[in-house]
Amino acid sequence: MTSPSPTLSPNGAARIDLTKKLRWRSIFSNSLDATVGILTCAAIVPLLSVIYMVLSHGAVHFRLSMLWQLPPAAGMEGGGFGNALLGTLILVGIGALVSVPLGVLTAIFLTEYSRGSKSARVIRFSAKILSGLPSILAGVFIFGVLVVTTKHFSVMAGGLALSILMLPIVILSTEEALLRVPHFLREASLALGANQTQTVLNVTLPTAAPAILTGVMLAIARAAGETAPIIFTALTTPYWIQSLNEPTASMSVLIYNFATVPYKNLIDMAWSASFILILIVLVTNVISHFVVNRSKS
Amino acid sequence: MSETMAAITPKPREKNKTILDIKIETFFYGRLAALRKVHLEIPKNRITAFIGPSGCGKSTTLRCLNRMHPQNRTRLEGQILFDNQNLYGPTIDPRMVRVHIGMVFQQPNPFHISVFDNVAFGLRLNGFRGNIEERVENALKLAALWDDVKDRLKDPGTALSGGQQQRLCIARAIAVEPQVLLMDEPCSALDPISTGKIEELILELKKRFSIVIVTHNLGQATRVSDYLAYFFVERDKHSRFGRLQEYGPTQELVDHPKSESLRSYLAGKIG
Numbered sequence: 001m002t003s004p005s006p007t008l009s010p011n012g013a014a015r016i017d018l019t020k021k022l023r024w025r026s027i028f029s030n031s032l033d034a035t036v037g038i039l040t041c042a043a044i045v046p047l048l049s050v051i052y053m054v055l056s057h058g059a060v061h062f063r064l065s066m067l068w069q070l071p072p073a074a075g076m077e078g079g080g081f082g083n084a085l086l087g088t089l090i091l092v093g094i095g096a097l098v099s100v101p102l103g104v105l106t107a108i109f110l111t112e113y114s115r116g117s118k119s120a121r122v123i124r125f126s127a128k129i130l131s132g133l134p135s136i137l138a139g140v141f142i143f144g145v146l147v148v149t150t151k152h153f154s155v156m157a158g159g160l161a162l163s164i165l166m167l168p169i170v171i172l173s174t175e176e177a178l179l180r181v182p183h184f185l186r187e188a189s190l191a192l193g194a195n196q197t198q199t200v201l202n203v204t205l206p207t208a209a210p211a212i213l214t215g216v217m218l219a220i221a222r223a224a225g226e227t228a229p230i231i232f233t234a235l236t237t238p239y240w241i242q243s244l245n246e247p248t249a250s251m252s253v254l255i256y257n258f259a260t261v262p263y264k265n266l267i268d269m270a271w272s273a274s275f276i277l278i279l280i281v282l283v284t285n286v287i288s289h290f291v292v293n294r295s296k297s
Numbered sequence: 298m299s300e301t302m303a304a305i306t307p308k309p310r311e312k313n314k315t316i317l318d319i320k321i322e323t324f325f326y327g328r329l330a331a332l333r334k335v336h337l338e339i340p341k342n343r344i345t346a347f348i349g350p351s352g353c354g355k356s357t358t359l360r361c362l363n364r365m366h367p368q369n370r371t372r373l374e375g376q377i378l379f380d381n382q383n384l385y386g387p388t389i390d391p392r393m394v395r396v397h398i399g400m401v402f403q404q405p406n407p408f409h410i411s412v413f414d415n416v417a418f419g420l421r422l423n424g425f426r427g428n429i430e431e432r433v434e435n436a437l438k439l440a441a442l443w444d445d446v447k448d449r450l451k452d453p454g455t456a457l458s459g460g461q462q463q464r465l466c467i468a469r470a471i472a473v474e475p476q477v478l479l480m481d482e483p484c485s486a487l488d489p490i491s492t493g494k495i496e497e498l499i500l501e502l503k504k505r506f507s508i509v510i511v512t513h514n515l516g517q518a519t520r521v522s523d524y525l526a527y528f529f530v531e532r533d534k535h536s537r538f539g540r541l542q543e544y545g546p547t548q549e550l551v552d553h554p555k556s557e558s559l560r561s562y563l564a565g566k567i568g
Binding site: 182184185187188189190191192193194195198202203206207 | 363365392393395396399400402404406407408409410418419422423466469470473
């Protein structure tokens with residue numbers, strides 16, 4: 001048995017070549033890297049261009065007094081969209097007031113009291129379907145139920161239409177937040193003699209609170225920009241809101257109306273309103289982000 | 298030589314009061330029998346360790362002792378006597394059982410609230426009227442954690458190290474002054490130094506509490522326990538279930554295992 005060791009070639013040089021370039025593999029890898037990079041850029045182009053458009057058109061014409069003045073009559077200068085801003089805040093407020101307690105309680109029922117049961121599956125499925133509901137249908141629904149029966153458009157109807165859109169977002173995000181609370185925290189509470197309700201109130205909800213808040217903010221941000229359900233329910237008005245039983249102006253409907261008229265000052269005001277609307281959405285997201293991070297540390 | 302001496306010298310049997318008289322005939326999880334024939338008496342102010350290979354029912358038995366199993370999916374045939382009351386009697390409230398029989402879990406699980414509030418949690422829950430600060434301080438001292446956290450009582454409990462978190466959980470469990478402390482592998486998620494500290498603490502705590510500890514670590518069981526309960530998996534035609542194989546004073550069981558399976562377990566052949 002004098003044959004040379006199998007790892008060495010006859011002249012004694014190493015047969016394992018570590019210097020060999022895996023050319024095709026690196027070409028494939030690099031081209032994939034490049035594709036991913038390019039597509040990522042392509043994905044953020046729409047986002048950045050929307051923000052750029054709103055900033056370049058909206059911010060330049062924006063005056064602080066727009067926040068508390070009424071819209072001008074056609075052809076007049078000055079004015080603002082104070083009534084629309086207030087209207088949007090109230091509409092979203094009503095939407096949140098209805099959807100958050102309802103949604104959070106539903107999620108608690110799904111995760112803490114009937115996890116895995118048939119009723120839980122049916123409710124979750126309904127919430128998922130509702131989350132895909134075209135927003136105009138929420139408007140049409142409330143129009144039929146509230147506006148037709150009471151014979152007038154109202155802030156209340158608008159808020160309820162928004163709550164229909166917010167409800168599934170709140171339910172599903174709260175459910176996910178509660179599911180992410182580790183089971184051993186619930187057990188720790190039960191082992192100290194707590195009952196189910198005490199455990200939910202003292203342990204599960206507080207632990208999930210930051211994540212729930214993020215979901216609520218998401219719902220608010222979505223509702224603030226809705227137009228279709230508002231047109232059917234809260235309509236619009238050039239005046240300040242007087243009571244919850246009257247129509248109200250809102251940012252999104254104001255943008256829709258002013259963007260389609262031939263007066264430059266109104267078109268500019270629609271841009272400024274868009275700017276403020278984006279700012280509201282941005283601020284809600286930043287606040288929720290801040291709160292979540294603070295509670296984590 | 299000395300070993301044979303020990304074997305023939307009859308050891309004085311410790312005269313102990315029994316705190317838990319366990320007579321589980323069968324314990325069902327769903328429709329499956331998870332435990333059969335677990336009969337043993339847990340002595341007062343002693344440390345009893347449950348050992349055995351995985352899936353032998355030691356944790357399941359431990360959780361029977363404070364009724365931690367979900368009520369709607371489990372059923373226990375037999376009885377567990379605690380202070381002459383059957384824990385599984387029809388009029389017993391499981392929550393009261395858990396107040397008197399505390400539990401520490403495998404994973405340190407402090408709540409996302411301050412150190413102080415963690416320890417006060419059980420007291421507030423049960424409507425404790427008295428000096429909460431004093432009780433919290435005493436519990437933390439008893440858990441050998443006071444010196445570490447006395448300046449950071451307002452910090453979140455989750456900000457502590459793993460070993461400190463587990464001692465916080467022990468403090469939280471003993472703050473309500475239970476009679477029995479159940480520990481479900483309390484060190485398996487900890488490093489050796491923290492484990493050593495917890496073991497010292499357990500030995501200290503037996504003056505005040507009766508302790509039942511489940512452990513995978515045979516060394517730990519022999520270091521801390523006074524009594525050993527060895528569980529083993531059995532199979533019949535339909536299923537596999539846990540059963541108590543041997544029970545007795547720790548030294549006796551380690552030196553003279555009766556069953557073949559305990560002998561192989563002690564030799565490290567089955568785990």
